[in-house]
Amino acid sequence: MNHMFPPLLPKQQLAAPVLAIAAHPDDEVIACGAMLAWHRDQGHPVTVLHLTDGARGDPDHRFGDIKAIRRSEGREALRRLGVDDVRSLDFPDGELPENLAGIAAAIGAAFAEIRPATLYSFFFTEAHRDHRAVARAVAQCSGDLPADCRCLLFGVNQVVVGGTMFDTTEYVERKQDALAAFRSQLAYNDFALKIRHRDHAATVNVEDPSIQYAELFADLRPAELEAVQALTDPLFRHLLRDPS
Numbered sequence: 346m347n348h349m350f351p352p353l354l355p356k357q358q359l360a361a362p363v364l365a366i367a368a369h370p371d372d373e374v375i376a377c378g379a380m381l382a383w384h385r386d387q388g389h390p391v392t393v394l395h396l397t398d399g400a401r402g403d404p405d406h407r408f409g410d411i412k413a414i415r416r417s418e419g420r421e422a423l424r425r426l427g428v429d430d431v432r433s434l435d436f437p438d439g440e441l442p443e444n445l446a447g448i449a450a451a452i453g454a455a456f457a458e459i460r461p462a463t464l465y466s467f468f469f470t471e472a473h474r475d476h477r478a479v480a481r482a483v484a485q486c487s488g489d490l491p492a493d494c495r496c497l498l499f500g501v502n503q504v505v506v507g508g509t510m511f512d513t514t515e516y517v518e519r520k521q522d523a524l525a526a527f528r529s530q531l532a533y534n535d536f537a538l539k540i541r542h543r544d545h546a547a548t549v550n551v552e553d554p555s556i557q558y559a560e561l562f563a564d565l566r567p568a569e570l571e572a573v574q575a576l577t578d579p580l581f582r583h584l585l586r587d588p589s
């Protein structure tokens with residue numbers, strides 16, 4: 346296939362079970378919240394891993410126990426999408442590169458237990474060091490995934506290069522409702538509106554007027570992850586001037 350624009354793919358080809366991996370309790374809702382709701386509507390089991398406690402999500406100390414608040418907000422957002430299997434691993438926020446072995450062990454254990462047919466996680470070109478550490482750990486553990494697992498890698502900080510798209514138009518209001526649960530985070534930055542615009546902008550070259558929103562992913566198989574990581578991670582660390 347020679348695509349000039351990101352291909353818009355049928356969701357029906359995506360299988361269960363589903364695993365989504367986030368560094369902070371909001372990443373997965375921002376990046377693939379509509380797809381998670383779609384999977385649940387198909388009856389697909391969906392498990393979400395939150396790797397950190399989100400403790401750095403309140404730099405001005407506006408709230409009380411920010412870890413508890415973010416855990417609660419994360420679960421409420423996912424409940425609104427129909428997801429109730431949420432696991433909080435409580436690695437320290439901002440320090441995932443220093444905990445790479447630990448998060449790789451946790452991710453590998455989740456792969457072995459769940460045997461996902463569809464995996465959602467970070468692409469390798471994220472600006473946040475925790476996001477890149479998760480992407481690296483997922484690539485390291487790729488041998489523990491079923492060989493035909495569909496790895497849909499998303500961008501939270503950055504738009505994924507060479508992505509494919511799924512139509513999420515039907516889910517835009519449910520995703521907005523889920524994002525509204527992140528009150529402690531929206532107090533700092535109204536990213537809900539920005540995400541609505543970004544999902545809309547993803548359809549810039551879609552001519553079908555019934556498709557107004559889409560979520561964008563790098564669409565890979567487990568055997569490709571380490572090679573793609575090796576190609577992209579050094580480039581983006583160079584561009585971001587971040588040696589970590």
Ligand SMILES: [Zn+2]
Binds near residue numbers: 368369372473476501
């Ligand atoms: Zn994050």
